[in-house]
Amino acid sequence: MTRTQPTKRPTDAEYLEDEPVELPPELLNLPWIDVHNHAHTLSWADRERYALSGCRSMVMVASGYHWTPYKPVRAEDVRFLWDDAVNRRAAIERDHFFEAKLGLGVHTGVRIEDPDALLDAMDGYCELDAVVAVGETGVTPSQHVSAWDLDEQRAVVEAQMELAADHDLPVILHTPNRTTDDGRSYRPGVGIPGYEKNTGLGREPVIEAENAALEAVKIDVEAASDAGLAEEQVVASHADPNNIEYIMERTDCYASFTIGHSWLVGVTAADVADAIDEYGPDRIMVDTDCANVLRTDPFALKRAIFELYRLGIDEDAIRQVVLENPRDVFDFDA
Template identity: 45%
Template sequence: MASFANRPLGDTPDGKTPDPIEIPWIDIHQHTQSLTWNDREKFDLSGARAAVMIAAGYYWAPYRPVSADDVRFLWDDALRRAACFDHRHFYDQYVAVGVHTWAGVEGAEDLLAALPEYCADERVVAIGETGIESTHHTVGWGLDEQRDVVREQMHVAYETGLPILIHTPGSSKGGLSARYSHSYEEANESFTDPLLDPETAKRDAVEIDLELVDEAGLPDEQVVIDHASPQIVPLVLETTDCYLSFSVSAPWLRGFDPADVASAIEEYGSDRIVLDTDLIGAMEHDAFAMKRTIMDLCRLGVDREDIRTVVYENPSKLLDID
């Protein structure tokens, strides 16, 4: 593990000039609708083959209680926008549909009832993001209510065969503190009191999510535990068959760096590790984040086949797209 942590990123392990990088990538999690034309052009320029837009992932903007109609509008809006994007860009734009737990949603049961119908759309390749959250924007959501909403989406995943993207809370451990970040979040402090101990919230939430996976009878292979940090790597990769995804556009928020990704690949292999960006316009962001991370992993000496596996082969298999 230490071999990656101490290696300077500016040099390849053998000090030789590396071959050009021509590794394609698929981003399973981004908030594409909040980005710009220029960002999407950078995906084309840096090897993107496909990207998944989270249709209703982030109820940050309205500053008011979120209703089922609001979320339904966001789902429809994402599908409309995706159709525009892929006529004008060179990667394929897909959509994930779900009920996020960032804020309490009034009438969420109406959304859950409509979800299977949306899953039938050929552009919808995943459910999510969703998953137990500790703090909430605008209106809180109790753990029991969140359990019901997340479990029901896992049932829909079971019925439809689609993968489900499980959001996990921000990490308070490791990395640069979120208070140095440039975003519209207030030092990553949400507006409601945390339901889980902030020191262990990510791990605690994953443990609940995994209970729900069992309750729903959902095969682990359909589950992506997202926003990975070193805190949950052994839990997910040693005790489950779920995928584990590192969100590379905000490592300071998630508490990891490329050396942690390299270490996870070295220790557990690349078969169940994924990289996504979670790019979102409400934070300082880098549309080249995926490509830069690919380069960092090359500089760290990670085998190129393993890199290709985590940024392209695994996402392709998971989403069932070419």
């Protein structure tokens, strides 16, 4: 063997014949936008992680029952969540350099006693420059603690869509993920480790369908139509293999894959890559849904940028899904 390396004995380099892979260093500095998170509930250090890894803009969503102490939830409880986010947003933006905007909505994960009071108030919030989206919302197959009749849920979702249409705002749709059963369950009362929610308090489903998770999305899309909201103004978050075909082939909605808690829902950058291969990048986004109630990763989107490239997605498509699509739909400066 003729030695080509000056090392004392042969190293791997001696045997490597392939040209080294050319990786695009531009991806190190590609800005990205997270269109669905709850960063205002995270720690300061987590928000700094967003900034350190190149987050350019984000939509901080205030709508979920996780952060209200009482169930059933009252309108005033959700108003508090909205006001808390409105109050803290500017300081978050000032401290971390990224553009932090708001999504305010009424989530249907738990029944709300007097939703009309919220819907009446929402009009004023939609006027705020800081509010760039309505949501997250969308009918939910089963609630926490207190079930909510499907027709009532749908009416609340549709009313929010009407407000969004009136104010020319997009809606962040919460689409339910289809849970995969791995055959074992935890001891009663133990819950899901990594998710600080009393899962035993889940109520019986209010959507009777074999594929209730997909049925929920269809009901939401119908509600958007009834509300006069263009499908291009609907961003279906938590897209997954169960709903992506419907969203891409039967609607003009955007699909946003949530990858900040892959351990829970099983959705990863590979699903994003599959969708780009199948449907192109024009209506695809990626979000983290990072929140303080579950194990989430503020670096997830940055990691996905590298992973998408490794999986064969080209730089232009990556830039489109992590930066350009969200910028255009949510009207960010980036």
